[in-house]
Amino acid sequence: MHSSSQSSETNQQVLAVPLREHKGGLMTAVKATLMRDLTLMLRRRGEVLNPLVFFALVITLFPIAISPDPELLAVIAPGLLWVAALLAALLSLDSLFRSDYDDGSLEQLLLAPQPLVALSLAKVAVHWLLTGLPLALMAPILGIILALPAGSYAVLALSLALGTASLSLIxxxxxxxxxxxxxxxxxxxxxxxxxxxPVLIFGAGAVQAAILGDGVSAHLAILGALLAASLMLAPWAIAASLRISING
Amino acid sequence: MWAFIHKLGSPKWFYGISAKLQPWFWAAAALLIVTGSLWGLAFAPADYQQGNSFRIIYVHVPAAFLAQSIFIAMAVSGLVFMVWKIKVADMAAAVMAPLGAAMTFVALFSGAVWGVPTWGTWWMWDARLTSMLILLFLYLGVIALRGAFTSRDSASRAASVLAMVGVINIPIIKYSVDWWYTLHQPASFTLTSRPAMPTEMWLPLVIMVLGFYSFFIALTLMRTRSEILRREANKRWVQDLVNGQVEEAR
Incomplete structure (x- = not known):
């Protein structure tokens, strides 16, 4: 299958200058997309840091608006942390394809011989690596200032790490x-x-269960299942949506 | 079979066949809704716990049924449009969305009104109310997305994708909300488990549900016809049709 397409490609090369060459397979393209997005994002530090600052700021607002009472805060902390992290992840979404759309590199991604599904998955992976994962790592620190009960910090970080991956995909x-x-x-x-x-329910539920001393594995398993399902289905919807946005 | 589907895909053919079907569905809707309302509101026995307030069920349940069915119908139309590029399917999906949102709102509103005598409050974070509220947001998202595009073709395809994504998520949302609710369930406010409804109570309900479905089909046919005329306004057959009617009016 592959060799036949290559041979037809070489036939075309004889006739005319080809528009593009099949250099490298799927993995090369995915790796190139990963590296490119990582480099771009790390050069625009602000875009990586802003969601984190937003997360911290929103968490600061709640004690001011509701009450500085640690006992009250401890009760609502899991929900607050999850909602604030969700909103921070949401804010960062708009820039996911925006700059690529503006400078035309998204069109190049669509024209690439490699499937758009895989390339958009690579872009989402970078997005999660630079927003979801930092948010998950930062959440325990914010948990301290919200008087989150001990014993739930690891679960908070883990549930956010799993959950934000689904959030990035959806x-x-x-x-x-x-x-x-x-x-x-x-x-x-x-x-x-x-x-x-659904992600919010099971994510906040996992932290709640950890505080109450219930088993957290059910919640985390469902978060993992949601991630597996969105990993399987979301890339197709992302690719189809990108085609609509570019061609329309 | 395939010939039939392809015929159905042509707006002109659909315009003709829907004109013939439409009166039947309107008649069925009128007959069933009038019968069901009269029977349900006047003749069905009052509930031994809730008294007459239970009669809201005759609006609430059909609206809730429709709210969910319309979303599925919309997603199926979106799929048909995306796969076979049948324009009529997209026109139907476009006119279904506001109707579905309206039905979701009716279900929520009647649920809130029903909540006052049974729970003593307008709103409860009940599992079903919550998933209905989320469904309303999903409808509003589809409508807003369709409205946001300037190109009609992009709008149609984007709304189709979103409807399909939504329909995959509806069961997930429903089950997670159920789970969430059983974890947080406040004990004092639950509806006490009622015995199965007697026949003279549920029969009018079935009639109302059928009536609402007929109403939905009739309204969708009617609005799809208007949508066909609007989108195909520059086609020869539409212009002939309009000119013919103008001549007749003279």
Whole structure:
């Protein structure tokens, strides 16, 4: 299959200058996309740091608005941490495809001989690595200032690490659908937030269960199942949505 | 079979066949809803616990049924549109969305009104109310996304993708909300388990549900016809049709 396509390619080369060459397979393209996105994101430190600062700021608002009482805060801390992390992840979504759309490199991604599904998965992986994972690592520190009961810190970080991966995948569908729109930001949250609810329920539920001393494995297993399902299905929807946004 | 589907895909053919089907569904809807309402509101016996307030069920349950069915119908239409590029399917999906949102709102509102006599409050974070509320947001998202695009083709395809993503998520959302609710369930507010409904109570309910479905089909046919005329306004057959009617009016 592969060799035949290559031979037809070489036949074309004789006739005319080919538009593109089949250099390297799927893994090369995925690796190149990963490296490119990582480099770009690390050069724009602000975009990586802003969601984290936002996360910390929102967490600061709650004790001011509700009550500085540690006992009260301890009760609501799991939910607050999860909602604030979810909103921070949501805020970072708009930039996922935006700059690539603006400078035209998204079109190149669509034209690439490698499947768009795999390449968009690579982009989402970088997004999670630089927003979801830092949020998960930072959450325990914010847990301390919310007087989160001991014993739930590891579960908080783990549930956020698992959950934000699903959030990035689901959110990327919304980001891909709205990337062609001039002011897609609010619309993006309207589309994506209802779909985030299952992850929120089991993520916050895992931390709650850890505090109460119940088993957390059921919650974490379901978070993992949600991640597996979105890993399987979301890339197809992301690729289809990107095609709609570019061609439309 | 395939010939039939391809015929159905042509807006002109659909416009003709729906004109013939439409009156039947309107008649069925009117007959069933009038019968069901009269029977349910006036003749069905009052509930021994809830008294007459239970009669909201005759609006609440059909609306809730429709709210969920319309989303599925919308996603199926979206799939048909994406796979076979049948434009009529997308037109139907476009007109279904506001109707589905309206039905979800009716279900929520009637649920809230029903909550006052049974729970003593307008709103409870009940599992079913919560998933209905999320369903309403999903509908609003689909409607907003369709409205946000300037190109109609992009709008159609984007709304189709979102409807399909939504329909995969609806069962997941439903089960997670159920789980969430059983973990947080406040003991004092539960509906006490009722005995199975007697026949004279559920029969009008079945009639109402069928009536609501007929109403939905009739309304969708009618609005799809208007949508066909709007989108195909520059086609010859639509212009001939309009000119013919103008001549008739003279």
């Amino acid at each position: 959110g990327a569908i919304g980001a891909a659908l709205t990337v062609g729109l001039a002011r897609g930001g609010v619309l993006l949250s309207l589309l994506v937030l209802p779909l985030y609810i």
